[in-house]
Amino acid sequence: MLKHKIKLAILGATGAVGQEVLGCLKKLNISIDELVLLASERSGGTTMKTPFGKLNVRAVNENSFDGVNFAIFSAGAERSKQWAPVAIKAGCVVIDNSSAFRYQKDVPLVIPEINGERARGAKLIANPNCTTAIAAMALWPLHKKYKLKKIFVATYQATSGAGAQAMRELLDQTKNFLNDRPVRNSKFVYPIPFNLIPHIDVFQDNGYTKEEMKVAWEMKKMFGDDGMQISCTAVRIPTLRAHSEAIVIETEKSVNSDEARELLRTAPGIEVRDNPSQNLYPMPLTASGKYDVEVGRIRQSLIFGDRGLEFFVSGDQLLRGAALNAVKILQLLISQ
Amino acid sequence: MLKHKIKLAILGATGAVGQEVLGCLKKLNISIDELVLLASERSGGTTMKTPFGKLNVRAVNENSFDGVNFAIFSAGAERSKQWAPVAIKAGCVVIDNSSAFRYQKDVPLVIPEINGERARGAKLIANPNCTTAIAAMALWPLHKKYKLKKIFVATYQATSGAGAQAMRELLDQTKNFLNDRPVRNSKFVYPIPFNLIPHIDVFQDNGYTKEEMKVAWEMKKMFGDDGMQISCTAVRIPTLRAHSEAIVIETEKSVNSDEARELLRTAPGIEVRDNPSQNLYPMPLTASGKYDVEVGRIRQSLIFGDRGLEFFVSGDQLLRGAALNAVKILQLLISQ
Numbered sequence: 001m002l003k004h005k006i007k008l009a010i011l012g013a014t015g016a017v018g019q020e021v022l023g024c025l026k027k028l029n030i031s032i033d034e035l036v037l038l039a040s041e042r043s044g045g046t047t048m049k050t051p052f053g054k055l056n057v058r059a060v061n062e063n064s065f066d067g068v069n070f071a072i073f074s075a076g077a078e079r080s081k082q083w084a085p086v087a088i089k090a091g092c093v094v095i096d097n098s099s100a101f102r103y104q105k106d107v108p109l110v111i112p113e114i115n116g117e118r119a120r121g122a123k124l125i126a127n128p129n130c131t132t133a134i135a136a137m138a139l140w141p142l143h144k145k146y147k148l149k150k151i152f153v154a155t156y157q158a159t160s161g162a163g164a165q166a167m168r169e170l171l172d173q174t175k176n177f178l179n180d181r182p183v184r185n186s187k188f189v190y191p192i193p194f195n196l197i198p199h200i201d202v203f204q205d206n207g208y209t210k211e212e213m214k215v216a217w218e219m220k221k222m223f224g225d226d227g228m229q230i231s232c233t234a235v236r237i238p239t240l241r242a243h244s245e246a247i248v249i250e251t252e253k254s255v256n257s258d259e260a261r262e263l264l265r266t267a268p269g270i271e272v273r274d275n276p277s278q279n280l281y282p283m284p285l286t287a288s289g290k291y292d293v294e295v296g297r298i299r300q301s302l303i304f305g306d307r308g309l310e311f312f313v314s315g316d317q318l319l320r321g322a323a324l325n326a327v328k329i330l331q332l333l334i335s336q
Numbered sequence: 337m338l339k340h341k342i343k344l345a346i347l348g349a350t351g352a353v354g355q356e357v358l359g360c361l362k363k364l365n366i367s368i369d370e371l372v373l374l375a376s377e378r379s380g381g382t383t384m385k386t387p388f389g390k391l392n393v394r395a396v397n398e399n400s401f402d403g404v405n406f407a408i409f410s411a412g413a414e415r416s417k418q419w420a421p422v423a424i425k426a427g428c429v430v431i432d433n434s435s436a437f438r439y440q441k442d443v444p445l446v447i448p449e450i451n452g453e454r455a456r457g458a459k460l461i462a463n464p465n466c467t468t469a470i471a472a473m474a475l476w477p478l479h480k481k482y483k484l485k486k487i488f489v490a491t492y493q494a495t496s497g498a499g500a501q502a503m504r505e506l507l508d509q510t511k512n513f514l515n516d517r518p519v520r521n522s523k524f525v526y527p528i529p530f531n532l533i534p535h536i537d538v539f540q541d542n543g544y545t546k547e548e549m550k551v552a553w554e555m556k557k558m559f560g561d562d563g564m565q566i567s568c569t570a571v572r573i574p575t576l577r578a579h580s581e582a583i584v585i586e587t588e589k590s591v592n593s594d595e596a597r598e599l600l601r602t603a604p605g606i607e608v609r610d611n612p613s614q615n616l617y618p619m620p621l622t623a624s625g626k627y628d629v630e631v632g633r634i635r636q637s638l639i640f641g642d643r644g645l646e647f648f649v650s651g652d653q654l655l656r657g658a659a660l661n662a663v664k665i666l667q668l669l670i671s672q
Binding site: 297 | 486488492514534544571574620621634637
């Protein structure tokens with residue numbers, strides 16, 4: 001146990017993920033001695049309601065991290081790049097939700113239930129992309145037991161993955177659609193009500209979006225296995241919260257769907273929701289707001305037979321994909 | 337050319353697909369001498385507006401098909417089973433949109449652009465499932481040239497695939513959701529607004545739904561290739577019209593994504609909509625109401641390399657998946 005008091009800073013405290021971080025700190029009963037809420041110049045000087053009472057929000061500056069032990073950054077890659085060096089120099093351990101440092105070799109990419117040991121001693125720890133994190137919860141136990149060779153992912157991603165304003169756009173523009181008013185888009189490239197958009201983050205030269213490549217890059221890094229072959233199609237759909245993913249895997253070892261289901265039942269961070277006869281399967285409706293990732297539709301692959309499975313996951317991307325994961329890393333560091 | 341007059345019956349004329357059939361007959365300028373609109377007892381005796389003027393709708397009975405040359409059935413599998421034998425006995429050629437006869441060995445399963453020759457001389461011709469038909473438009477040219485070994489499909493299916501009332505349910509319940517009123521479901525197993533449901537049609541013993549198995553069964557039958565391995569995850573999403581599908585293929589022959597794109601540009605029934613730099617890709621927003629299936633996001637597979645592609649399709653399931661396909665079969669038969 002650390003002997004000194006724990007002073008935690010949250011950069012991006014007023015954002016969608018920042019608010020969830022505060023909720024997770026409360027719910028997981030993390031013992032913090034002092035909480036510093038940081039935001040951009042714009043939100044600095046305001047107060048916000050938190051599970052710990054009404055707290056002041058300060059504009060981040062060069063001295064914000066003095067005496068701070070830990071910081072959770074949820075203010076986007078640009079701000080992370082700007083402020084992480086400042087925080088680290090001040091002696092603060094940074095847990096970063098952005099993609100800014102994920103692919104740096106010396107920065108561990110951590111999900112506590114998968115590779116928590118890599119967080120120990122690090123000054124900067126990266127949180128994986130939400131889509132990767134949600135899939136990884138189900139894939140890791142399967143990888144450990146059956147060794148994954150190929151992973152095929154097709155995603156069904158919620159609008160809140162693009163931020164609170166994007167979720168607002170879905171709601172507002174859906175109202176416009178239903179009232180025969182013009183449907184506009186600003187956060188999304190096209191109108192999202194009653195539509196889908198197979199385009200998340202920027203396109204790469206190979207025709208994949210960065211969101212799709214993140215799943216491949218990050219899964220390999222987290223699992224410590226460069227030999228796995230992974231591909232993804234990432235699609236935004238008109239849901240509010242919780243990303244879903246249809247996944248097919250090819251395994252090196254023989255796998256049985258009943259056995260895999262039982263294995264996943266005992267795995268941490270997962271809720272097996274898989275009973276077709278009772279219409280139980282993962283859905284945003286039930287996965288939203290839940291800490292565990294729902295896994296279901298587990299079945300023997302029609303393509304890979306006894307060397308493959310197909311399944312479906314739904315997980316709250318603001319929680320498992322961001323806030324919860326960061327707070328669980330913090331919990332791990334504090335309990336060292 | 338047939339010498340006798342063409343008398344066409346439409347069973348299920350008042351339904352969502354029936355109405356689209358009438359639109360396609362008009363748009364494709366099919367020369368019909370007499371049109372007989374048939375429906376259940378409930379809708380019999382009414383009149384309906386059609387592109388051919390206001391027409392009477394009659395309740396189907398044992399004598400409905402006397403003197404009728406061709407019939408398009410879009411009234412569900414039960415009614416098809418009941419009335420197809422009656423129509424055939426009366427000397428009528430039946431084009432059936434339901435799943436009633438699709439898997440009978442002696443019944444051809446036809447998409448004119450793929451295997452139109454099989455429709456010739458048949459008394460009963462089955463239309464494929466909408467999800468199968470939309471994928472098949474892009475898969476067939478690729479299969480002919482590169483020979484498909486494995487096909488992985490994840491679907492994003494519109495509510496109108498479950499009928500006009502299901503689409504109504506999405507609209508009405510979305511209004512309720514936005515007005516903080518209780519959200520109900522009757523056509524769907526769960527509320528569909530801002531949700532998705534990975535469950536279409538009934539579950540089979542192998543854990544796949546019948547909708548998912550249809551894609552495998554029907555693609556193999558249509559392509560005349562039992563060796564292909566196909567799997568599918570079928571998901572209902574809160575869109576109104578046009579199904580989308582994320583598809584990965586492994587090919588026997590080496591394939592290049594640029595070459596494949598050019599091949600698809602010249603294939604019938606397809607619109608290649610694939611230019612990431614201009615944000616052009618298939619979407620329900622643009623595919624709805626369109627006769628051609630949109631194909632895009634064509635890229636080399638990260639998993640199968642030069643032996644595989646990944647792409648995305650969106651197609652109007654009421655048209656390509658049902659009405660248009662039936663009318664195109666009729667067109668083929670008439671022009672024999």
